[in-house]
Amino acid sequence: MADATIIDGKAFAAGLRARVAEGVTALKASHGVTPGLAVVLVGEDPASQVYVRSKERALVELGMNSFDHHEPADMGEADLLALIDRLNADPAVHGILVQLPLPRHIDTQKVLARIVPEKDADGFHVVNAGLLATGSPGAIVPCTPLGSLLLIRDTLGRDLKGKRALVLGRSNIVGKPMAQLLLQADCTVTIAHSRTADLPGECRRADILVAAVGRPEMVRGDWIKPGATVIDVGINRVPAAEPGKTRLVGDVAFDEAVKVAGAITPVPGGVGPMTIACLMLNTLAAACRAAGAPVPAEAAL
Numbered sequence: 001m002a003d004a005t006i007i008d009g010k011a012f013a014a015g016l017r018a019r020v021a022e023g024v025t026a027l028k029a030s031h032g033v034t035p036g037l038a039v040v041l042v043g044e045d046p047a048s049q050v051y052v053r054s055k056e057r058a059l060v061e062l063g064m065n066s067f068d069h070h071e072p073a074d075m076g077e078a079d080l081l082a083l084i085d086r087l088n089a090d091p092a093v094h095g096i097l098v099q100l101p102l103p104r105h106i107d108t109q110k111v112l113a114r115i116v117p118e119k120d121a122d123g124f125h126v127v128n129a130g131l132l133a134t135g136s137p138g139a140i141v142p143c144t145p146l147g148s149l150l151l152i153r154d155t156l157g158r159d160l161k162g163k164r165a166l167v168l169g170r171s172n173i174v175g176k177p178m179a180q181l182l183l184q185a186d187c188t189v190t191i192a193h194s195r196t197a198d199l200p201g202e203c204r205r206a207d208i209l210v211a212a213v214g215r216p217e218m219v220r221g222d223w224i225k226p227g228a229t230v231i232d233v234g235i236n237r238v239p240a241a242e243p244g245k246t247r248l249v250g251d252v253a254f255d256e257a258v259k260v261a262g263a264i265t266p267v268p269g270g271v272g273p274m275t276i277a278c279l280m281l282n283t284l285a286a287a288c289r290a291a292g293a294p295v296p297a298e299a300a301l
């Protein structure tokens, strides 16, 4: 059997960003509105700093406003909530992004709940989770699952009816919304996790396998149904062969899986780039809703 098609998330994300840039130009022309995202980073976590810089750069490249709030690691929870209140009230801010993880002394759920749902660019607020779960219009969908769905549709087409989908991982920000999206697309969805009996057997039944557990190369080649579409959400840094160096791997053992799957996302260069592209899309969509302009179809689902 031929090796799987490699799903090029980097190329798809570049195309999506170009479409967002066009949408930004159109919104400026039609309504005189420049979409703006407030990017809130608390502390100096090195990976978070890299992601936040990439988000701020993307906003500017796509013609949007980036309102940067880089706060010290010892910022108090009350001060962070007060900042969110100010951003909620600022009409130039259409979206608010609080980079995760937050320092341990801050209650993440409390902070995410303080963002008004219509500015929740990450789609983490319980109101947006509820809108998604009930299939209601206007839900802001979390960026990584949204990006994964766009890649699945690009690979298999929009009609996913009747496909067996397995989501490995049950986090609020990836696993659960991913399962909701696939369910809405008429897939038969299983959510598996660390306590699932016969995990390899469950995976082997899936036409679409989304791995989001954060365990390096946990999904082996013989867990995959021949021809399945494999979406690897994991981004795990592990020691490289060269002493002192590291490399990125996903939750799927790529070299084994590529021989069995029909299509597979690599790590890096698969789902990761879609996360930031979808944040740009969600920001544009939030600005469109605020202005009473049509929302881009890719965000409206």
Ligand SMILES: Nc1nc2c(c(=O)[nH]1)N[C@@H](CN(C=O)c1ccc(C(=O)N[C@@H](CCC(=O)O)C(=O)O)cc1)CN2
Pocket (backbone or CB within 6 Å): 051, 097, 098, 099, 100, 101, 122, 143, 144, 235, 248, 267, 268, 269, 270, 271, 272, 273, 274, 275, 276
């Ligand atoms: N508020 C949020 N916090 C976090 C999110 C999120 O969606 N919202 N997701 C992750 C981090 N993240 C964005 O914030 C993110 C992770 C990875 C990538 C990416 O493009 N990865 C590359 C590899 C990058 C590398 O070399 O390290 C890839 O997979 O190709 C983008 C964004 C946690 N926090």
